[in-house]
Amino acid sequence: MQTRPEKNKRWVVKIGSALITADDTGLHLDNIHHWSTQFATLMDDGVELVLVSSGSIAEGIHRLQWKERPTALNELQAAAAVGQMGLVKAYESELRSHGRHTAQILLTHDDLSNRKRYLNAKSTLGTLLHLGVLPVINENDTVTTDEINVGDNDNLAALVANLISADQLIILTDQKGLFNKDPNKHADAELIRNATAGDPALLDIAGPSTNKLAIGGMQTKILAAERAARSGTNTVIASGREPDVLLRLHRGESVGTFLKATHKKLVAHKLWLANQLKARGTIIVDSGAYKRLSDGECSLLPVGVTAVEGEFRRGELVSIRSAEGCEIARGLVNYNATEAALLIGCQSENISERLGYAHEPELVNRDNMVAVNVRHE
Numbered sequence: 001m002q003t004r005p006e007k008n009k010r011w012v013v014k015i016g017s018a019l020i021t022a023d024d025t026g027l028h029l030d031n032i033h034h035w036s037t038q039f040a041t042l043m044d045d046g047v048e049l050v051l052v053s054s055g056s057i058a059e060g061i062h063r064l065q066w067k068e069r070p071t072a073l074n075e076l077q078a079a080a081a082v083g084q085m086g087l088v089k090a091y092e093s094e095l096r097s098h099g100r101h102t103a104q105i106l107l108t109h110d111d112l113s114n115r116k117r118y119l120n121a122k123s124t125l126g127t128l129l130h131l132g133v134l135p136v137i138n139e140n141d142t143v144t145t146d147e148i149n150v151g152d153n154d155n156l157a158a159l160v161a162n163l164i165s166a167d168q169l170i171i172l173t174d175q176k177g178l179f180n181k182d183p184n185k186h187a188d189a190e191l192i193r194n195a196t197a198g199d200p201a202l203l204d205i206a207g208p209s210t211n212k213l214a215i216g217g218m219q220t221k222i223l224a225a226e227r228a229a230r231s232g233t234n235t236v237i238a239s240g241r242e243p244d245v246l247l248r249l250h251r252g253e254s255v256g257t258f259l260k261a262t263h264k265k266l267v268a269h270k271l272w273l274a275n276q277l278k279a280r281g282t283i284i285v286d287s288g289a290y291k292r293l294s295d296g297e298c299s300l301l302p303v304g305v306t307a308v309e310g311e312f313r314r315g316e317l318v319s320i321r322s323a324e325g326c327e328i329a330r331g332l333v334n335y336n337a338t339e340a341a342l343l344i345g346c347q348s349e350n351i352s353e354r355l356g357y358a359h360e361p362e363l364v365n366r367d368n369m370v371a372v373n374v375r376h377e
Contacts (some may be wrong), residue, residue, distance in 0.1 A: 010048045010129070012166045012233075013039075014157035014224075018174040019240040020055035020087070026062035027055065027090055031240070035172075036094035038246040039134060043100060047250065048129040050164060052137045052157040053091070059083030084138065091136050101133045106140035109278060112159055113317075118272055122163050129164070154220040158227035159275055169228045170249065171221050172240035177257035178218060180205060197229035197259040222259075229261035230274055270370040273330055279319035281310030281337055283363065290322045293329050294371060299362040300331065302343035302351065312337045320364065331369030334360040 015035065021027055039049055057076060060083025061069060070076055088104050095102045105124070111117045128135050139156055154171060161169045175183075176191055183189040195202060206218035218237075225235035238245055238256025248255050266274060285293070289304025300320060312318055313336050320329040335343065339355060340363060346354050348361040 009046065010050075010164060010166045011042070011168050011170055012050045012052060012157050012161045012164070012228075013170045013172065013246065014052040014153055015054060015172045015240060016153070016174065017054040017058045019172060020053065021058035021062065027059050027086055029090060032090045033094055035240070035246070036091065036098070038244060040095065040098035040100055041247060042250055043132060043134065045250070050125065050129070050135050050137060050160055050166070051091070052153055052160055053087065054138070054153045056080045056083040056087050056138055059086050087138070088136065091134075095134055101131075103128050103133050103135045105135050105137045107137060107156065107160075108140045111140075112163070112275065113278065115272065118163070125160075125164050152220050154224040155227065158224035158233075161228040161233045162231040162271055162275055165231050166228070166233045168249075169225070169233050169235045170246065171224065171235065171237045172245065173218075173221065173237060174239065174241065175218070175237075176239045176242075177237050178202065178206060178222070192257050193254055194258050194260070197235055197261050198226040198263065202259075225259040227275070229259075229263045230266050231271055232261050232263075232265040234261050235259040266370065269367075273317070273332070273368070273370045274372050278317070279310075279330060280312035280316040281308065281333075282319045282321055283308055283333070283340065284321055284323060285328075287322070290328055293320060293369075297366060299366040300329075300364040300369065301348055301361070302340075302346040302363050303348070305340070305344050305363060308337055308341040308344065310337060314339075314359070318364070320369075327372060329364075329369050329371045331364035333364055335363060 013035075019028065019031060039051070043049055057069070057079045060079030060081065063082050063086065064079060066079070070079070084106075088102075092102045105121075107121065111121060125135055137156070137160055139153065157169060157171065160166075178192045178195070179189040180192055181189045192202075202222045203219060206222050221235075221237050225237070228235050236249060236256050236258050238249070242248070242255060245255055283300070283305055284307035285300065285304045286306050289300065292298045292304075293300060306323065310318075312333060314334060315332055317330060318333045319327050320331065321327050333340065342354055343351060343363065351358040351361065
């Protein structure tokens, strides 16, 4: 049986909409009070905390007295703008009563895909943690679009865990954890206490969300744990309604489902590459290249390419996939889409003959590529 670390210094805590809000009462202020008291206790004990909190859209829906979550982007953005005011005020008021400052940080995928802004975000969060401030992070729903959104706060929490090299990601939900079957349908369902992050069997038993105010579900939490594991971060999925759940986890108690990170920790540059969610194009490779690239130690040469899809410029991120569509790696490409298409099946020494010039002998250099196993966009 895997053991849970009794002490760790840096946590990312994610709280879902089902815990933060209700259909008819807006924010659960009593719940926020309960968690904030735990946050303060943990911080006093030396734990560095970052909070990723859902709830802005759901709170905005309540304040605007809408009956259900809208689907139009402009209405979702409006709800987020209205609801974020109440959400931040609630956390700020509670933490101030414990002598702690809070900081609001709103992020989009664009912030994390731009290397300079990624490093700026990393530096800012590090400074806030050093100062003993609790950063409260949410996706910047007010300006986000389909092209720049992170997708859900489980995924955002995993990206933040990667960003700050967190020891542990705690995902608080309205479920006790991951069960081996749906507990709503099977009386004999058992809670999975320990598992390995990235185990494909976990996705087979996880289901989507049934809460109309939420967009995540157990599947997104399993995928978030896999992403967090890239920086060596362990994940716990637990019920936010458990009494003193965070304090008990800090004491080393077995609460919820513990997903251990067993992946080799990626170096900073490749971790950033792995976390880019929006590839600009796709390069299809043959079986030989697919096998060689699987360990992330080889460059992608034009000779192993069978097709090029999408429009991309030199230096942009591309997804490298098998003929069956399975992604094996991502990397920064040395040639644009038109050039790459002309180089399909080409030996490296013949690049100049094909193009009239040669930037690099590789289509994607191994130093700018990372092996991944991404199951969703």
